[in-house]
Amino acid sequence: MSTGTLSPGRAKIDKPTLRTDRYWVSPLITFLVFTAFIAYATFRAFQNDHYYASPYISPFYSPCISDNCVPMPGAGEVHFIGSWWGWSPALLVLVVPLGFRMTCYYYRKAYYRSFWQSPPACAVAEPHRSYTGETRFPLIFQNSHRYFFVLATIFNVILTWDAILGFRNPAGQWGHMGVGTLVLLINAALLWLYTASCHSCRHIMGGRLKHFSKHPIRYRAWGFVSKLNGKHMQLAWVSLFGVALADLYVLLLSLNAFTDPRFF
Numbered sequence: 001m002s003t004g005t006l007s008p009g010r011a012k013i014d015k016p017t018l019r020t021d022r023y024w025v026s027p028l029i030t031f032l033v034f035t036a037f038i039a040y041a042t043f044r045a046f047q048n049d050h051y052y053a054s055p056y057i058s059p060f061y062s063p064c065i066s067d068n069c070v071p072m073p074g075a076g077e078v079h080f081i082g083s084w085w086g087w088s089p090a091l092l093v094l095v096v097p098l099g100f101r102m103t104c105y106y107y108r109k110a111y112y113r114s115f116w117q118s119p120p121a122c123a124v125a126e127p128h129r130s131y132t133g134e135t136r137f138p139l140i141f142q143n144s145h146r147y148f149f150v151l152a153t154i155f156n157v158i159l160t161w162d163a164i165l166g167f168r169n170p171a172g173q174w175g176h177m178g179v180g181t182l183v184l185l186i187n188a189a190l191l192w193l194y195t196a197s198c199h200s201c202r203h204i205m206g207g208r209l210k211h212f213s214k215h216p217i218r219y220r221a222w223g224f225v226s227k228l229n230g231k232h233m234q235l236a237w238v239s240l241f242g243v244a245l246a247d248l249y250v251l252l253l254s255l256n257a258f259t260d261p262r263f264f
Helices: 025-047 095-102 105-115 139-165 179-196 199-206 216-229 232-254
Strands: none
Touching: 025 105, 025 232, 095 105, 095 139, 095 232, 105 232, 139 179, 139 199, 179 216, 179 232, 199 216, 216 232
């Protein structure tokens, strides 16, 4: 039996769409930006170097949990996996933020359209003849988003602490603030906003409540998160650029491309 655009009762249209606008521009831009970020993040993850410039650590490598991390005095290293891991520690760290973003509701829409053409845009037929939804391998793993949300929240706490450590000078003394401190603070703030705007966070705040009047605190929290949720797409993009720029800043400092400007 025919399905999709060939289903009985559907209009017999030979063209994939009757749209005349440049609907393909948006998925193309998304494809190019995602590809550029994936290429950069992959290079940095396997580089296994230039991710610490005292007192700043790249968000791609934090927390540094293996023994093969570069020495980071006072950076709160947690080497709880020992020395058995011989590859770049970023390959372990990036599993959580990557899993959180890959299963994010907005990012699903973005890369389904840009990479899989499923569909390329509204009112445009997709090239696939069948669709099983997110009930079979591999898309069934999209249902793990709520668990990645919890792990991502823990990582946000760690990255916030990294930003706080940025108020110390390379000698470990408090009372220092450089541009790198500001970069890490902005990165942590954007990640918190992106995480808080997540649909899973909104459900945790107000889901399953039948009477908001009996839960005033959760209602206020749900209202705040709902406002952020309306900006989820923008926060997803801005936080993506933020984490890449934070890593790039630490990379350039580590390469001695310039000296970190200080506020005090």
